[in-house]
Amino acid sequence: MQPSQPGVILKITRGGPGTSETRVKSGDSMAQNKKDQKRADKPVSLKILADYLGLCPATVSLVLNNVPGRSIPQETRERVRAAARKFNYQPSLLARSLRKQRTFTVGVLVPELSDGYHTMVMSGIGDHLMQEGYFYFSAHHRHKPDLVEEYPRLLMGRGAEGIIAIDTALEHELAIPVVAVAGHKKISGVTNVLLDHRRAAELALRHLHQLGHRHIAFMRGQPFSSDSDTRWRSIVAVARELNIEIRPELTIQLEKDLTSPELGYPVVQQLLQLKRRFTALISFNDIAAIGAIRALRDANLLVPDDVSVVGFDDIKAAAYHNPSLTTIRQPLHDMGQSAARILLQRIQGFKDYPKECAVPPELIIRESTAPASGRSR
């Protein structure tokens, strides 16, 4: 039994055979009698606990970790556990990591923290990692190449056992497993989790084509966005098959590094100034689509009556925008989870990991698309 001893932190309960000093850590003068250990100057370590119990740190460690194959009587085990509870002992993951060469930590590289796309992926990642007992550092780089280069190194220095890179242009192989979400470059040691863009292009173009749209404007993503290129090439390929013409003068290009709808507004304004006829617009993503719709509306064009708009991603706002967005859903949360799952498998030494994991998109039809009316510009 361990009666609580207010005012005294360390006390040898039973003198051990060898070490029977009442060693009191230097920090713990008797001035420390405020409360039990509330204002803990330092968290209590294994050694402190061991001294208190009259045992050696190793033994305490064995008990608390339930190491099998060690003979320690039940009574002692309980004494140890009681003391651990009493002092609210929390093992130092730092020390443990150093010793075991395992940190249960990964690094997550992301361009931006407050963007819908990235945060939905991150929530999938976070869910899986926390569930599996891992923690993660997130580092945002805003597409700055020097940071993209530097952060993986720093993360490794902090013990990251693997890295998940979201929409990030990694340049080369790393010494630890890497999973890239929306990564297109083939790099040795990097698993790419990405959308089936071919299928996505089919869904979007077929939908518009079936609605009778023949004059379609296209918005290309920013050069630094990983998906831009692949998505565009898929669109071009599918358009050819469907005999849909892609006109250069109806093709606009995002440039700015924004995560607000402001992204899509000016480019669509410019498009409108050309006065070319089009009845539909395929936007690079939902955020830009919202900006595009605003630009159309400001030009007295109704969506979908005059122009149909298809978004991409299906971020949360898409369903509640006015008009609600027809969009190509990426299962972002799932993609994050898959990325985390694959990464942990690789960390745990699973060799036959996939080099690539393609997930299927889904067409979500809402209000922003309608049959081509013919009266539009």
Place this chain on the structure above:
Amino acid sequence: MQPSQPGVILKITRGGPGTSETRVKSGDSMAQNKKDQKRADKPVSLKILADYLGLCPATVSLVLNNVPGRSIPQETRERVRAAARKFNYQPSLLARSLRKQRTFTVGVLVPELSDGYHTMVMSGIGDHLMQEGYFYFSAHHRHKPDLVEEYPRLLMGRGAEGIIAIDTALEHELAIPVVAVAGHKKISGVTNVLLDHRRAAELALRHLHQLGHRHIAFMRGQPFSSDSDTRWRSIVAVARELNIEIRPELTIQLEKDLTSPELGYPVVQQLLQLKRRFTALISFNDIAAIGAIRALRDANLLVPDDVSVVGFDDIKAAAYHNPSLTTIRQPLHDMGQSAARILLQRIQGFKDYPKECAVPPELIIRESTAPASGRSR
């Protein structure tokens, strides 16, 4: 000069007086002659570097850290630095942290990873922390009390030197500095960064009052949301001063734990079924406001013609919604930055930290509010 030696990793360049073994780490059999150390089984440590240089680890550490007051000739310094570069030496922050008892790591506690409010605060936090050379663990708890209790302990075990809690109901004091964003409970050792809710209520109510609204519906936040209570009390107080009546039958209460506009939709639907006249709605936040607007529209009510809606937060979607939202802006990014700044000050031992840091809200007038027309319900 250090000619590169492909195929040989460790080589004593100059025999030191005492230790002149060509000690090769067990892992580095001569099978490892693929490339220099690309597929690094293990990152190169100070000891490996020291063996290679014929120095002792301590000396190498002294050089690389530029420790002042140590006499080491320039030539040696350069030799050391060249080797560090060559092997791409990255010090283990783990080991360093253990030794120096400083981790340059903080923990961020957040209910949800993919919510506009939280992520905007996080981006402010992230900006400041990274800029100051800190990394952070984020942990999301979805308002589950056991996780809210557990995560701070785990974070401390991982060496977090401080914690930032966003919209999180902490219960008690911790042994490390804590800054709460939108925390209202007064807890010893916790600095609260919060909005001036009194001022916010004034801005919202005055605005509607000046537009002629007299029948105003109010939406209260979820009980688990930190701001709910304070915000509501401020509204009640200001309403009394302005002689605005708060009718129970026009007061609705959010319950669900959602971060999508779905949050506000059903409660407003229910409100509409009561068929009570109101010309304006003050929403708990922008997300719920978007859902509310959708509910109004589905009931054939126009915003702002029939009902004016005021949001709260000014998330990015607010400006681009249709109609764009009149809202009370919280400087979320700034609040995150302030929280991080205060936390780091406290970690660095700054004693006279504020117990509270109130930031001013701002009224952003957009399209969702208009003069009361009288023709509304």
Place this chain on the structure above:
DNA sequence: ACTCTTCAGACAATCGTTTGTCTAGGGCAT
């Protein structure tokens, strides 16, 4: 009474750094 097992736990090395102290040797002045 003697040996052999087993039990309960101590001991020590280790993970990769940092940092206070110590020393061998060289150069200098006397």
Place this chain on the structure above:
DNA sequence: ATGCCCTAGACAAACGATTGTCTGAAGAGT
């Protein structure tokens, strides 16, 4: 030639945990 100081590093002890090996004592068996 002697003593002293300085230089350039080595040495060792941490930090807090884990883990393989070792030992003293008690108990069992003959």
